[in-house]
Amino acid sequence: MVLKKCSICSRVFKKTEHYKRHERSHTKERPYECNICHKHFSRSDVLSRHAKGHNQANATAGPSEGPNRQLSVIAGAPSTVPGSENGFSSAEAQIPPLSSTSRDAPLASMELPSSLDYLADISAHHGRTEPDLGVMMDDQQQYFGWNAVTAADQVSHRADLPFGPGPKDMLQMWLEPRTDSGSNDSLDLIRDSHFPLMGGNLMIAPDRQNQHSVDGSDNIPNERFAKVQQCWLTPPNTGRLINSLWRDIAMSPVDNILSVQSSHFPRESNFVQGSRCGFDEDCRQRLQAAFGPTTVSGHMQSPINRNIAPDTPASSLNHSDFPPAEILDMALDLFFRIFNPLLPFVHQPTFSAKKARPSLLYVMTLVGMTLLGTKGTTAFVSRNFSGALDKVTAEFSRCSMGLESAFGTMTLFATVLLLLNLAGLTGEKVHLEQCQPLYINVMSVAQRHGLFSATEGQILDMTLFETVSDIELRWKAWSKVESTKRVIIGLLLLDSWYSSFLSTGPIAVPDSIQLILPCSESLFSAQSPAQWTHLIRNGKRILSSTILAPSENINVPALEAPADDFCIQVVLAIVQLRQSESYHRLLSNRASYPFAPCHTYAMDGRARCLPSLQSQLIINYGETLDRLNPNALITWHNMCMTLTADIQIFDLAAGRAGPAPARKALDDIREWSQTPAARRACLHAAHIYKVMTNRKASDHPTFQSMFSLFSAGLVLGLYTFMVSESASSPSSAGSVELMDDVDWREVGTEGFTSFMEPSGSQTLAPMDDSTVNFIRHGASIYLRGLPLHGGYQSARRIMLDYASLLKDSGKWNVKKFSYILYIMSDVLMDVE
Structure with missing residues (x-):
């Protein structure tokens, strides 16, 4: 049992509450104040009984008086100045004020208690940290308010002690009750007189107290919902994108899914001569403001690249390091001439550099500068890659939390897609290593939103476009939907080559893949609504078929002739994903004789279809593969080679x-x-x-x-x-x-x-x-x-x-x- 000794009269007490009460008889301290009549009390139970008298008065008062009453809750700090309301004498004022908290009261004793004694003291005082919303609310609120001792008070009090800090001070630091979060958060809500959820009917007018507890929704004040919204821990649940993706994209208020919605784009611009997409000095300034030397240098020490020494010290960066508008426009032109045909998801007729999201436009220019390959552009990309990665990663985190619109989310998917391809384009090992977390994140978010499960969401059919009567608006709505389909395909291609290159299993689940194929490339490249309409009248279709992942029971899909390169690539990518998944599951780091993966696959129920699928691909698409870009044919040869040779061994x-x-x-x-x-x-x-x-x-x-x-x-x-x-x-x-x-x-x-x-x-x-x-x-x-x-x-x-x-x-x-x-x-x- 811990004994408490009075520092004034040396009396000893067994119970802490008796010790505190006796202490206040010496100091004449009355720390508990009524917030209605401002009377002071030395005991919390007396204040509680006093507050009930006010409550009874409220119950008998008129209806207009009820809302004006407030609870007697948090008591103010006790005054120790002579002549105050407490009427301390000059002699009494010289006595060091003894706080009623467990932190300082035992310190006045000349004998240091043991650590166990101090733990017992803490337990006695702070065993209950979260107040119940019941009849004991008043006492507990006063208790928490009285325990709030400022740091200045603690320092001044300890300066008067005859001994230095001991083990008790160490325990005090670690066991001190929280005052900035946790239980006090709920108390802050209760202190607010406008907060309607209290422990009793004190905040409810008398004419409402006799009503039934469940009223119509119109009687619930908006403030209650606002308070709940602020306190809710989880972010908003927006559901899966695929549930209403096509309608949200088609009806989005932008002309191109890669644009941002804004009503104050500059009207007069200094266009670069011969610019493909309207890139001008304003675009450059916008990129420099978002990704310039000051912004990039702030990212130099981010967690992603903290172990990597920058090529150029941050102190040497200046505004002249940012490329001029002519170089950026040249890089953008190279992006569209060389890279975009490999991953054609940008609808160029409606794309405008002035309206593009800055992060997307910046990554486009980085890709173009890498393709340009000069000394200056190569150094700029190498120096700024980590900063761009940090910025894009931070922006994409909004998608993970569901804070972006549908078209904003697809824009960020496209931005990440380009950035991850840029990592491979630079050929730097460190860039590929830095991008792996972002690759995992973007593919996981896409999988979670059902982007690779087209049949599980809204069905894409003609009714979506027939509701748009204006031809130009219909063309733009279709182009936004088509761009979205191509971004999704691009993500699948990314997973295919990243998993193959990194020798890891793909993130997309091959058995659940359901994709809507892209439409004709000529239709997607139509420069105007009139040309688009003309192609449709000549037989081009604005809707395409949905394919399932080929397997033992599902054959390789038959494509409409003439099949475009992008359609062939997506079918090959799905088969490649299945092959990568099988290798990672069966053979990764455990090669077995005769060191030909197809031998192992033949004995597995999920992988034994792979040789047959390769044979189907060359039978169905052989002539098309010879006609199209050689990348598709190389992909097929590579899959056959990795079926017969364990590349890990090589x-x-x-x-x-x-x-x-x-x-x-x-x-x-x-x-x-x-x-x-x-x-x-x-x-x-x-x-x-x-x-x-x-x-x-x-x-x-x-x-x-x-x-x-x-x-x-x-x-x-x-x-x-x-x-x-x-x-x-x-x-x-x-x-x-x-x-x-x-x-x-x-x-x-x-x-x-x-x-x-x-x-x-x-x-x-x-x-x-x-x-x-x-x-x-x-x-x-x-x-x-x-x-x-x-x-x-x-x-x-x-x-x-x-x-x-x-x-x-x-x-x-x-x-x-x-x-x-x-x-x-x-x-x-x-x-x-």
């Missing part, structure tokens, strides 16, 4: 994880090189090189195509290096030129689903097709007329060829990939 063999794993991986590749799957993988690797070599200058490759070329160089080079001399020497099986045209329909699933054992175990008779014979039995191989013999010399020549092609292809900065191949061509001699 990365390790190249030295990704150091010497020991590299030597183990080379031994695995030696065993793999004897299988039919390995020989088919070499064919696809060679054809990736062939497609990249034969592409037109206007056919700009994607990042995934460049990465596929790098992987193909590893597969063919390491196969040639590790294959036995007997397998590559002339034999009765004949020879095969890897660059010759192949009828892949005839090849079918050869090397995918069977014959995984080393050569010599098959008993099948040779066929007329040399490619099929090579996959089954092996043969002497040639590359552009030169024989490939197993060993270093042939492997070195292959890797140098692939490295040179990587270095010279496209605008993607893949110098690190080509550098790896150059290194391998030099060090393979040491390995051999």
Whole structure:
């Protein structure tokens, strides 16, 4: 039991409340004040009984008096100045005031209590921190108000103590009741005389007290709902976007989903001569205000890039570091000429740089400056990438909380989509690492909003556009819907190549994917409502079909001829997602003999359809793949190659994880090189090189195509290096030129689903097709007329060829990939 000793008369008390009451008999202290009549009391229970007298008076008073009464709640701080209302004498005023809180009262004792004594004291005084809204409200409110001791009071009081801080002061700091949050928040609401929810009927007029407790909704004051809205912990629940996405987008008050709604755009502008999208000096100033040196330097030490040293010190940044309007307009033009055809979601006829969201416009210019590739633009992008990432991440957080409109959310999805592609475009490892959290966030939010489950939300049909009578407004409504569809497809493409590149499982769930295909590219590019209407009359459709993810029970969709490149790309991306998911689930970091993923997939119920899907793709889309941009054909070859070769092993063999794993991986590749799957993988690797070599200058490759070329160089080079001399020497099986045209329909699933054992175990008779014979039995191989013999010399020549092609292809900065191949061509001699 903790004994309390009076510091004045040295009497000892067992109960704290008796000790406090006795203490106030010495000091004549009356800390409890009635807020109605301002009388002071030394005990809270006396004040409580006194307040009930006021309450009874309110009950008998007229109706007009009730609302004017207030509860006697928080008491003021006791006065210690002579001549005050308490009437302290001069001698009494010299006695140090003893607060009624547990923090200071025991400090006056000459004997320091133990830590356990102090904990017991704290427990006795502060065991109840949240007041009940009941009959004891008055006492508890006075108690909390009296416990509020200012820091100045504590300092002055402790200065008079004869001893320094001890263990008790340490406990006081950690066990002091909260005064800025928690229970006091609720007290702040109760102190407000306009807050209607009180512990009794004190705030209700007498004529309302006799009414039934449940009245009509009209009788509930708006202030009550406003108070509840402020106190609600969770953010607003706006539901999934897909539930009303198409209607919200079509009826949005902007001409383009990438625009912002504003009524004060500048009317007179200094246009840059020949500007494609109306980029002018005002646009530059707007971007500089949002992303200029001052803003960017503030992001230098953000959590995202705190471990990364900036290329340029923040102190050296000045306004001249921001590019002039001419350079920014040139970058925007390059964006639309080179990058936009690869990811065509911007409706150019209605796009205006002056009306675009600043973050989106800024990322567009960064992409264009990277494509421009000059010393100044490259340095600017490298210096400002982290700041742009921080800014876009902060803006996108509003989507996660449901604070953006439908078209605003889609604009931010588009901004993130471009920024993540920019990370691959720069080719900087640190940029790709920084972007991984944003990639995970954006795909998770898109998945949560049902953007990849088109049939679960509002049905997109003609009724949406038929309600718009004006042709121009209908054209704009359709273009906004079409842009939204393409942004969603772009997110799926992003998940496809990011998961493949990072060797992780995709975030989108392949089995649940339902997508509305994009409409004709010519219809989307129509420059006016009249041209758009003309194309519709000539047979172009403003609605497209919805596809499901191909699987064992769902065939590859049949596309309307002529199919556009973007339609083919989305179907390939869905199959790629399924393949990435299967690899991550079954083979990631646990490769198994014969080191061909298709062998493992054949024994899994969800993945065994993958070889069949690749065969369906080339049968259904073979002619289209030859006609369109080579990126789609490279994607198909890469998927076939990764079905027959475990790329993870080749990365390790190249030295990704150091010497020991590299030597183990080379031994695995030696065993793999004897299988039919390995020989088919070499064919696809060679054809990736062939497609990249034969592409037109206007056919700009994607990042995934460049990465596929790098992987193909590893597969063919390491196969040639590790294959036995007997397998590559002339034999009765004949020879095969890897660059010759192949009828892949005839090849079918050869090397995918069977014959995984080393050569010599098959008993099948040779066929007329040399490619099929090579996959089954092996043969002497040639590359552009030169024989490939197993060993270093042939492997070195292959890797140098692939490295040179990587270095010279496209605008993607893949110098690190080509550098790896150059290194391998030099060090393979040491390995051999």
